[in-house]
Amino acid sequence: MKQDFTIEVAADNNFSILNRIINVLNRRRVRIKRLVAHEDENDFRRGGATMLLHTTPEMIEKVKHQLEKLIEVESAVCYEGSSVYTEISLKNSKQVA
Amino acid sequence: MDALLTKPNETLTTEPKKKISGSEALLRCLVAEGVDTLFGYPGGAIMPVYDALHSYHDQLKHYLVRHEQGAIHAAQGYARVSGKTGVAVTTSGPGAANLITGLADALIDSTPVVCITGQVAEHLLGTDAFQEMDVINTTLPVTKWNVQISKASDIPTQVAKAFYIARSGRPGPVVIDITKNAQFEMMEEFAYEPCRHIRTYAPKPLLDHTQLEKAADLINQAERPYILCGQGVLLSNASQELIALSEKANIPVAATLLGLSAIPVQHPNYVGYLGMHGNYGPNVLTNECDVLIAIGMRFDDRVTGNVSTYARQAKVIHIEIDKAEINKIIKADVGIHADAKEALQALLPLIRKNEHDSWFRKFHEAARSEHEKVIQFDFHPLSDTLRMGEVIRELSELTKGEAIVVTDVGQHQMVTSRYFPFKTARTHVTSGGAGTMGFALPAAVGAKIAQPEKQVVAIIGDGGFQMTVQELGTIMQYNIPVKMLILNNNFLGMVRQWQQLFFEKRYSFTELQNPNFSALADAYSIPAKKIAARPELRNALKDMLEHTGPYLLDVQVEKEENVFPMVPTGAGVGEILLEAPKSNVL
Numbered sequence: 169m170k171q172d173f174t175i176e177v178a179a180d181n182n183f184s185i186l187n188r189i190i191n192v193l194n195r196r197r198v199r200i201k202r203l204v205a206h207e208d209e210n211d212f213r214r215g216g217a218t219m220l221l222h223t224t225p226e227m228i229e230k231v232k233h234q235l236e237k238l239i240e241v242e243s244a245v246c247y248e249g250s251s252v253y254t255e256i257s258l259k260n261s262k263q264v265a
Numbered sequence: 266m267d268a269l270l271t272k273p274n275e276t277l278t279t280e281p282k283k284k285i286s287g288s289e290a291l292l293r294c295l296v297a298e299g300v301d302t303l304f305g306y307p308g309g310a311i312m313p314v315y316d317a318l319h320s321y322h323d324q325l326k327h328y329l330v331r332h333e334q335g336a337i338h339a340a341q342g343y344a345r346v347s348g349k350t351g352v353a354v355t356t357s358g359p360g361a362a363n364l365i366t367g368l369a370d371a372l373i374d375s376t377p378v379v380c381i382t383g384q385v386a387e388h389l390l391g392t393d394a395f396q397e398m399d400v401i402n403t404t405l406p407v408t409k410w411n412v413q414i415s416k417a418s419d420i421p422t423q424v425a426k427a428f429y430i431a432r433s434g435r436p437g438p439v440v441i442d443i444t445k446n447a448q449f450e451m452m453e454e455f456a457y458e459p460c461r462h463i464r465t466y467a468p469k470p471l472l473d474h475t476q477l478e479k480a481a482d483l484i485n486q487a488e489r490p491y492i493l494c495g496q497g498v499l500l501s502n503a504s505q506e507l508i509a510l511s512e513k514a515n516i517p518v519a520a521t522l523l524g525l526s527a528i529p530v531q532h533p534n535y536v537g538y539l540g541m542h543g544n545y546g547p548n549v550l551t552n553e554c555d556v557l558i559a560i561g562m563r564f565d566d567r568v569t570g571n572v573s574t575y576a577r578q579a580k581v582i583h584i585e586i587d588k589a590e591i592n593k594i595i596k597a598d599v600g601i602h603a604d605a606k607e608a609l610q611a612l613l614p615l616i617r618k619n620e621h622d623s624w625f626r627k628f629h630e631a632a633r634s635e636h637e638k639v640i641q642f643d644f645h646p647l648s649d650t651l652r653m654g655e656v657i658r659e660l661s662e663l664t665k666g667e668a669i670v671v672t673d674v675g676q677h678q679m680v681t682s683r684y685f686p687f688k689t690a691r692t693h694v695t696s697g698g699a700g701t702m703g704f705a706l707p708a709a710v711g712a713k714i715a716q717p718e719k720q721v722v723a724i725i726g727d728g729g730f731q732m733t734v735q736e737l738g739t740i741m742q743y744n745i746p747v748k749m750l751i752l753n754n755n756f757l758g759m760v761r762q763w764q765q766l767f768f769e770k771r772y773s774f775t776e777l778q779n780p781n782f783s784a785l786a787d788a789y790s791i792p793a794k795k796i797a798a799r800p801e802l803r804n805a806l807k808d809m810l811e812h813t814g815p816y817l818l819d820v821q822v823e824k825e826e827n828v829f830p831m832v833p834t835g836a837g838v839g840e841i842l843l844e845a846p847k848s849n850v851l
Binding site for chain 1: 410588589593
């Protein structure tokens with residue numbers, strides 16, 4: 169049964185990192201409902217992306233491992249539902265502001 | 266997992282201040298990494314590197330291939346038999362694009378290769394310049410990692426990182442795309458330090474002893490344990506540990522296509538080859554074992570068939586270095602995220618001695634059925650025309666199973682995998698996951714260069730041979746003594762088999778009108794022979810093997826031979842067929 173998940177990815181902020189992350193999702197046809205990507209305000213060499221995804225619990229588990237397998241990805245943390253997405257994306261948009 | 270691999274020069278290489286170009290820095294990095302062989306093809310955007318290479322010919326032997334796909338397959342063949350990282354060099358645009366098939370192949374088959382591609386100068390990026398292509402995004406899904414370098418000073422650190430990533434953990438292909446300005450740019454000083462750590466990358470997982478104990482409990486209590494051995498065993502140099510585990514508790518071992526050669530075929534505990542055209546017992550008994558021990562393999566669909574009916578009765582132990590493979594296809598009761606060698610070494614003392622005679626008997630009974638229905642007719646055909654099985658059998662006898670065998674993709678590949686008696690690790694090279702026709706000829710070139718003292722036989726179908734036939738030029742130019750054995754049925758045999766069995770024999774574009782392969786070889790000054798009769802076979806193979814240089818033997822085999830056993834698409838391993846359904850028999 170598909171449901172909403174929030175996935176928070178921390179990574180090195182290299183060229184193409186966002187493409188690499190999106191590629192993992194596209195290849196498995198995982199629906200991205202919302203996405204926010206950012207550079208760390210204290211260290212431009214690091215950054216991350218937070219995504220609201222709509223998929224099955226089995227698929228989110230596989231996607232998490234595939235994301236963690238990317239060389240530049242430090243961690244991929246998964247939460248059920250969309251509330252964490254709202255919280256994290258608000259925090260990041262405040263940082264940018 | 267890099268136990269077998271050549272370690273980069275451990276000493277920090279620093280030199281007095283002397284300006285060198287980015288191109289020369291690249292070559293010095295390669296030398297520092299222990300690279301001595303390159304496969305490549307020059308072009309506009311990589312010319313500074315080739316210019317620098319002219320002065321490094323005593324340290325870096327470069328083989329000029331005839332197509333960039335040949336370069337990467339040769340690098341793969343080199344890597345697979347040597348355990349070292351293979352290196353391919355190409356220009357930008359089409360040169361880099363021609364690597365794609367090989368990159369995909371190396372990624373799925375866990376082969377360590379580093380590909381260096383030239384790129385247009387930095388100021389031309391994104392301008393649609395001549396031979397400009399977005400190599401990073403094009404190769405992104407088919408590489409373990411890739412990087413673009415636009416400053417000469419970045420070359421040492423990024424090259425070090427590339428080699429570390431390619432060979433560590435689950436090995437794979439890495440692309441280094443270097444802009445032309447970076448190749449020309451002069452560096453103030455050169456220092457090279459091998460990469461030993463990347464903050465976000467943990468290639469060697471720590472062993473979880475709780476999981477090992479759970480696995481040991483399952484194995485010790487099992488009545489019908491069964492080991493599936495994949496390429497991870499070869500990559501971590503764990504053949505001895507695998508055999509020790511199998512012998513201690515008397516557990517039958519079957520190999521995946523890429524796991525072949527990890528355990529000698531003649532070993533009494535080896536029960537056969539897995540997969541769609543694997544042996545009967547190893548497939549069907551997957552659904553009778555009580556504990557399935559999968560080591561360094563990824564449950565490819567060609568191994569599992571229909572997953573919903575695969576080993577449902579069994580407790581599954583999955584030892585795998587790539588965490589993303591555990592629970593990807595088959596749910597593991599005990600997942601062990603580890604290097605195969607380390608896991609087996611730690612597991613072995615926890616395993617009790619055991620016997621499983623009645624379980625082994627089931628494999629022997631299945632082998633007898635397979636022999637009666639399939640193998641005896643492959644080895645001793647009733648027809649006058651040669652069958653692939655008898656050719657491989659003769660080759661096996663003449664080489665005593667000691668040659669390095671490189672296969673392409675299709676019927677000949679399956680027949681070789683079933684019948685060649687592999688004796689030692691890393692003597693089998695094939696394209697597994699990607700199923701890349703055209704792989705064998707250039708891969709055999711790389712294998713022979715890596716192991717010049719070994720006999721290297723490329724076994725290829727008439728279709729696949731023509732996909733990379735241009736590499737005969739490479740073989741001629743460097744006099745590479747590769748033996749080419751074409752099993753020629755004037756068909757794309759495996760597709761034709763499927764058309765016969767599942768598409769009511771509508772042979773849609775599978776029949777090939779072939780050139781005279783012997784005459785083609787002659788054009789490249791390569792001795793060749795064509796045979797079609799059984800009495801000629803043994804001597805023709807002997808002549809090929811005894812010839813000191815390259816040699817091509819074109820063997821005409823039965824046109825419409827089918828490879829059995831076979832797990833039809835969508836069927837489970839328990840539904841494996843020993844012969845065609847009656848309605849499909851010719």
